[in-house]
Amino acid sequence: MTIGDELLYGQVVDTNSAFMGQELAKIGLRVRQISSVSDRADEIVAALDQARQRAQVVLITGGLGPTKDDLTKHVLARYFHTELVMHEPTLRHVEEIFKRFQRPMLDVNRQQALVPANCEVLHNAVGTAPGMWFNDQGTVFVSMPGVPFEMKRLMTDHVLPRLQAQFHLAPIEHVVVMTAGLGESFLAQKIADWEDALPPNIKLAYLPSFGAVRLRLTGTDDGQPNLRGRMLALLPALRERIGEYIFAEEETTLEAAIGKLLLARNLTIGTAESCTGGLVAHRLTSVPGSSEYFRGSIVAYHNDIKQQELGVKSETLAQFGAVSEATVREMAEGARQRLGVDVAVATSGIAGPGGATDTKKVGTVCLAYADATQTISREYILDRGRALNVEYAAQSLLTMLRQQLAGIRG
């Protein structure tokens, strides 16, 4: 349960729940529901009542600050029919913090040390608002600050170990397989037999994101040993079916997987971009350490730049146009020369909404890959609006690049 009007107004995205969900899954607690509620006392109480109906543990963040709209502590005291009492160790901790920062301590800051009489205080090493642990009629309620790094520290220091101690739940295992280049429904079709044959305690989820699909196996304990090992043993059969689309068997990005391949083969790379306007270079350089293999890019939006910086022939532009496989191939080959790289990729297209020609419609995108031995190119017709056409062009190019580097001839 995350508390705060700013969540409901969409002024803050609730990342706390995602962190808690990840950590709880690791110790084998399944999150039944995530609720974000307002700063109104009656609505917090209603949410507490509903939460205790469906869960044995209710983790609460937010509403513990020093200001007027921070009600959580007061609401919890009333909810548990108790009162707020001063917690001396917390008060001393708060005083130390203010001393360290040489700030005058106000009464509102002293009140940070007030806690409901029935709670166990969880020491907040990195902030003034303590965590609070309640055992109430068989349900555990834990209240934490909404500040992400304070919540994370309290989870790690206190909440997770205590939950592990109090509940002895079977562990859940996750195995993630990252794919790109094939849509969710086509993947599903290719692996239908494999999916149908999964043991009952192992479930498959498809997690599509833009131009990629993450496959997540979730295994629950079936009393047999080595659950993770048995899950990993399912992967060879998966690779047989969709191996060419798998770019990693761990949580990572397509650009990071490409970086690994470039490093392993000791290759350098650069890009020549028109319609993607630098997005491909931006994604490649988003990987820490990419300066090891990424040398640079030429964003050639204007045809002058395509000729002057990439050596695209004027005849090619005249005969085939800027958005053509012929031009994008010359762009990729030109980038290899100019940037002195082993591998270059290039894009040219009409992102829209304007720019259509008599022969080329909006959404036409040409992509090319060039290395020492070959140049390959493709043309797509996209229709998702400017921003998504650009994103999709970059994603398609990176997918093509990765398949080439992995030795899968696309």
Next chain:
Amino acid sequence: MTIGDELLYGQVVDTNSAFMGQELAKIGLRVRQISSVSDRADEIVAALDQARQRAQVVLITGGLGPTKDDLTKHVLARYFHTELVMHEPTLRHVEEIFKRFQRPMLDVNRQQALVPANCEVLHNAVGTAPGMWFNDQGTVFVSMPGVPFEMKRLMTDHVLPRLQAQFHLAPIEHVVVMTAGLGESFLAQKIADWEDALPPNIKLAYLPSFGAVRLRLTGTDDGQPNLRGRMLALLPALRERIGEYIFAEEETTLEAAIGKLLLARNLTIGTAESCTGGLVAHRLTSVPGSSEYFRGSIVAYHNDIKQQELGVKSETLAQFGAVSEATVREMAEGARQRLGVDVAVATSGIAGPGGATDTKKVGTVCLAYADATQTISREYILDRGRALNVEYAAQSLLTMLRQQLAGIRG
């Protein structure tokens, strides 16, 4: 209500709810609670029952994909005691999409056009899964895909207008002022007196996003005429206080505002990027029609490229290093020459986590602006991790660029 195990496992952060909260606030609807639930039918039904208790409108996203774990449609049909029927216009739409992408259409794709018999179908212009609108015993339920860009399009095209019509929402006026270059708390300080003097029916919201703050005035009907006119009359006093940070008085992006200034002054632009790796060019070219003024960029990650493509002097690199105001100035000036543009901007920095030198720490970023009359540069020390350092560097450079183009000498 957002549906999907991936949300509860924390493998995906729920950004859909934040978007919906923002948009609903604009039309005067208060979000009572946000709930994220699993892919289990019984838990979805339980959440539907609870949601209808506390709200007149229940917006649902997720679980509309073509795969086995996408249950929402089936659950809703059962929940409303009806059955799934084929919606022919949607089927034709799905068929067109597959034709366009030259992909074979599978039975699972055809099933995307199945909808509960009691719903009104909302056309999904950018995807295969339609939106569904239900009026059930005085409560409105709306089901949308979980893919953010599809959900956003459905909200804008159909859901928000229908909600306004069905609930006869009191007229609300919004005036938005976009600012960049000053943090929320500093803005608040500068306009405190102005904010305090706002009439009771006009509220100010600070909507901070990365490196920018959107100020939104929301005016509710007070029976007096010309509410919007009276709101606009408040802006001159606001400009007096923070005019130099205001880049638009409408919903737009910093890069679009820059594009307008370039067009108005008939100037061309290009970029020379090291640490931002093409992000600045990508942002500038994300604006429709940017090919009118954007000619190209040179992403010079490796020092060879800085020298060879941008004419940075080897002495400069030797004496001051690649991450220095001296180098970034030469990059900007070199880009003006090489790209033949009126205005060029440049970045060089250590995004991290690696790359620190004896004299330069991680997060050091140098930015430059060059036009026919002047070259200016700045150095920042950032400490937000690689991805955010890059984002922040790009945002700071665009802010600096915009102020120069607007004639505000930074």
